[in-house]
Amino acid sequence: MLVPKDSPIRTIADLRGRTVSPTTKGSIGHYLLLGALKEAGLTPKDLTISFLTPQAASAAFDARRIDAWVTWDPYVALAQQKSARIVRDGEGINSGLGFTVATRQAVGDPAKRAAIADFLTRQRAAYAWSNANPQQFASLFATLTKLPLPVSLTMVRRRQWSAPPIDDTVIRQFQQSADVYAEAGVLEKKLDVAPFFVRSLTS
Numbered sequence: 001m002l003v004p005k006d007s008p009i010r011t012i013a014d015l016r017g018r019t020v021s022p023t024t025k026g027s028i029g030h031y032l033l034l035g036a037l038k039e040a041g042l043t044p045k046d047l048t049i050s051f052l053t054p055q056a057a058s059a060a061f062d063a064r065r066i067d068a069w070v071t072w073d074p075y076v077a078l079a080q081q082k083s084a085r086i087v088r089d090g091e092g093i094n095s096g097l098g099f100t101v102a103t104r105q106a107v108g109d110p111a112k113r114a115a116i117a118d119f120l121t122r123q124r125a126a127y128a129w130s131n132a133n134p135q136q137f138a139s140l141f142a143t144l145t146k147l148p149l150p151v152s153l154t155m156v157r158r159r160q161w162s163a164p165p166i167d168d169t170v171i172r173q174f175q176q177s178a179d180v181y182a183e184a185g186v187l188e189k190k191l192d193v194a195p196f197f198v199r200s201l202t203s
Contacts, residue, residue, distance in 0.1 A: 001036060001070045002061065005083040009068060012040035012088060018067035019048040021057040026186045028094055029070035031177060034184055035093035036070075044184070074147055077154040095173040096159075107198055117201040120163065127161035166199045 001020075003009045009018065015037075022030040030051075037043060050057075050066055054075055061069040061079065068087065069079070076086070090096065100120065106112040130137040134156045142152035164170065175193050182190045 001032065001068055001086065001088045002076065002079050002084040003068045003087055004061075004064065005085050007067065007085065009087060012036045012042065015040075015068060016042060016046050019050055019065075020068045020070065021050045021052045021060060021066045022070040023052060023054055023057050023072075023075075025051045026181060028072055028090070030184075030186070031180060032088070032090050032093055033070045034180055036088050039093070073155045073159075074145070074151055077151040078147075080154065081148070081151060095177070097170065097173060099174075102198075107201070113201060120201060124163040127163055130156070131160050131162075166197050171197055 001012075009015065020033065022033040024030070033049070034044070037046070050060070052060060052066075054071060057066070057069055057071065058075060058079070060066045061084070062082070069075075069084075071079075076084075080086075100116075100123070102112075102116055106116065135153075138152040138156040139149065141147070141156065142149045145152070171194055174197075178187065178191045178193050181187045
């Protein structure tokens with residue numbers, strides 16, 4: 001959650017009556033905002049929420065048309081280059097998990113299942129390399145994304161990539177996210193996420 005460096009907003013409670021963009025509806029920014037508000041004893045009704053694309057939210061933030069912006073890297077790192085200040089990060093709210101998604105048909109096809117398993121093995125090795133070689137990874141990432149190297153370095157230094165197995169804890173964390181979004185109206189109804197997971201993709 002970002003605010004301009006000279007903003008009077010210092011805590012989540014200071015958001016009362018303000019205009020905040022959690023970027024897009026259903027995003028990790030939205031999830032962080034909902035969690036932070038609940039943590040501070042506030043509700044979405046205590047402020048004005050403006051859903052914007054990342055580009056539109058960035059422009060609105062720079063122009064001071066919103067008081068706070070809840071987003072993710074590289075937008076966080078880019079804003080920090082302009083002296084934006086972090087009020088609350090995702091620690092303790094966002095799980096930090098991401099998922100590789102495949103169709104049921106692909107997972108059910110032995111050849112495709114084996115190819116997916118091979119991809120995940122290579123991905124795990126790539127994560128290990130990026131963690132062990134942050135400078136090289138940041139340079140490569142900057143080249144591929146056209147981001148400034150300092151922005152890429154900021155992103156790389158504040159995260160460690162890993163590929164933990166899908167277990168009850170992971171599913172429980174994702175279920176919590178789904179429940180939050182069902183309560184917020186992002187999902188039409190409560191969703192049981194367990195059937196969407198494949199615990200093992202060994203061929």
